Amino acid sequence: MTTTSPRTVFEPEHEMFRRTVRSFVKQEVAPHYSEWEDAGVVDRAVFLAAGELGMLLFGTPESLGGAGSRDWRFSAVVNEEFARAGFASVGLGLALQNDVAAPYFLDLADAEQQQRWLPGLTSGELIAAVAMTEPGTGSDLAGISTTARRVGDDYILNGAKTFITNGQNADLVVVAARTSEDRHRGLTLFVVERDMPGFERGRNLDKLGLHGQDTSELFFSDVRVPARNRLGTTEGEGFxxxxxxxxxxxxxxxxxxxxxxxxxxxxxxxxxxxxxxxxxxxxxxxxxxxxxxxxxxxxxxxxxxxxxxxxxxxxxxxxxxxxxxxxxxxxxxxxxxxxxxxxxxxxxxxxxxxxxxxxxxxxxxxxxxxxxxxxxxxxxxxxxxxxx
Missing domain, CATH: 1.20.140.10 (Butyryl-CoA Dehydrogenase, subunit A, domain 3)
Known part of the structure; x- marks a missing residue:
């Protein structure tokens, strides 16, 4: 490496793990990366392979198939090695799973939800996405207009999202939706599952770069989401x-x-x-x-x-x-x-x-x-x- 700054933030166990990740990148990613770039999407098999080596959702309890470690430095090692090697399309997909989606499942999901979702997310069998951005709403989260209306034991979800990382591959999508008119206390998070009727994926967006990263439009038309798929104990905590x-x-x-x-x-x-x-x-x-x-x-x-x-x-x-x-x-x-x-x-x-x-x-x-x-x-x- 041409940089000279000392790395004191990592311990020996992180550097040992780094060697594993570096070998994974060389053997499992480099030979196929051009194919994934041409296809516009990363093969789901790479998530399974990463899961087998313990590279996903480090905080998942051991009882559910994880390492039970909330030491974020392991995730940082994964991020560094993919980025340094120049394989950002795969690295971004894994970082989305580990750093963006994981906290919703580890910190907000109840015990029953964790039993349903954490084993698959940790093994790579399930791929996650987070749907915040809308066609008319960028960085202004309070401007989200997708709606979720309570009907009995379900919520009826309507709206559209765009620029969603892992959008084509995702099995579980954390969706921010409006359950009241209050700008900040009117948002609630729901987990929409792959085969729910009314949930459709739009085109895989044609981007300037990150050609192997599936970035998509998502559409929700009267999607019936069970109340048991709501994240958080009450409505209105989403923002x-x-x-x-x-x-x-x-x-x-x-x-x-x-x-x-x-x-x-x-x-x-x-x-x-x-x-x-x-x-x-x-x-x-x-x-x-x-x-x-x-x-x-x-x-x-x-x-x-x-x-x-x-x-x-x-x-x-x-x-x-x-x-x-x-x-x-x-x-x-x-x-x-x-x-x-x-x-x-x-x-x-x-x-x-x-x-x-x-x-x-x-x-x-x-x-x-x-x-x-x-x-x-x-x-x-x-x-x-x-x-x-």
Missing amino acids: YQLVRNLSQERLSLAVMAAASAEGMLDHTREYALGRRAFGRPVGTFQHSRFVLAEIRTEIDIARVFVDHCIGLHVRGELSPVRAAEAKWWVSDLQVRTADRCLQLHGGYGYMREYPIARAFVDSRVQTIYAGTNEIMKELIGRDMGLGE
């Missing part, structure tokens, strides 16, 4: 349940962004040393040296901050504002790194057969999802007393 989980999601993206930048730098350094122009390696020109030196320094700074945030999260001390700082700054760094590294590749950087080309298009969305970076800055500014 606060969603917000509570955003810090972990944003830290997860920051972790992936830093590791992706490291991977891009490693590839570019190797290319710059091997590619010759005017009788010498392009990496030995002063401009190339300076650019690579700048990138490495920025990544080292990002790595120290991200590791600090990981430590805070493990201790239960990561604030939403700190997570927002990590998400916006490190994802911006990832985009800048992709741009500069592609430039150093010259014309070859524009060819899709080179990893930097894929990294360039995959990186761009990092500043958009889980709350745009403009929203992150708004949160930080308000924390400084600068809100309206």
Whole structure:
């Protein structure tokens, strides 16, 4: 690796697990990744293979087939290794299962719900998605218009969602729906299952990057969801349940962004040393040296901050504002790194057969999802007393 910052946040057991994940990426992902990119969706078998190695839902109790560990550093290792290797389409799908969806099932599901869902989510037999974003609603969760109306022992769900990660593969979808007109106390979360009548998947969206990641439109037309599929003890808790989980999601993206930048730098350094122009390696020109030196320094700074945030999260001390700082700054760094590294590749950087080309298009969305970076800055500014 070309970065030099010390990694003190991880223990020996995490580094041992890292070797397992790295081997998995090399053997189970790399040989098939191009096929999944062409197909527009990752083979479900990769979730099963990851589950067999204990790479999913680390917090699932042992009695339900999990490791029973709430140490988020294991999930961070998974995120880092996929991102560093440049396989973001698979890494994002696993991160969605581990970091975004898992808290709803581990923390909000009751004992009966956990018995139904956790074993499959942990083994990879079941794939999860979280449906918040709507065609007319982006970062404004309080603007969600999908409705759920109570009728006896069921809720009748109507509405549409878009940009849903794991949308085609998902067996369980955590759906945010409006159960009253109150903007913040009127949202409730439900788990919609694959074969419920009225639940339909729209097209697999044609994205700029992340071509192997199934990102979909979802439609709900009079879907009858049993009340036993509601998450939380009462109606109206959904907005606060969603917000509570955003810090972990944003830290997860920051972790992936830093590791992706490291991977891009490693590839570019190797290319710059091997590619010759005017009788010498392009990496030995002063401009190339300076650019690579700048990138490495920025990544080292990002790595120290991200590791600090990981430590805070493990201790239960990561604030939403700190997570927002990590998400916006490190994802911006990832985009800048992709741009500069592609430039150093010259014309070859524009060819899709080179990893930097894929990294360039995959990186761009990092500043958009889980709350745009403009929203992150708004949160930080308000924390400084600068809100309206």
